[in-house]
Amino acid sequence: MKILIYGKKGDAQTVAFKNFLRMAEIPFEYKSVVDDKEVEKHTRELYDGALRFPTLFVDDEVYLRPTSDTFNKVMKELKLRG
Numbered sequence: 001m002k003i004l005i006y007g008k009k010g011d012a013q014t015v016a017f018k019n020f021l022r023m024a025e026i027p028f029e030y031k032s033v034v035d036d037k038e039v040e041k042h043t044r045e046l047y048d049g050a051l052r053f054p055t056l057f058v059d060d061e062v063y064l065r066p067t068s069d070t071f072n073k074v075m076k077e078l079k080l081r082g
Helices: 012-023 037-046 068-077
Strands: 003-007 029-032 055-058 061-064
Touching: 003 012, 003 037, 012 068, 055 068, 061 068
Parallel strands: 003 029
Antiparallel strands: 003 055, 055 061
């Protein structure tokens, strides 16, 4: 399983998702929509030109601006959260 988060440093949702994954010792990759121009470009493609975040990728699934409830549901479905 591959988990990737596009986000922005200091964004509450981005920080919360990263903290959960770190505390649960779940491997993930983080890419900044501010520091990485390719990530910014891809994000704008996903959001019809807007720069929005976070974006969660789990294998082939893409979750655009997932809420905490959506994130928790995904983690539960993956058996990563009880």
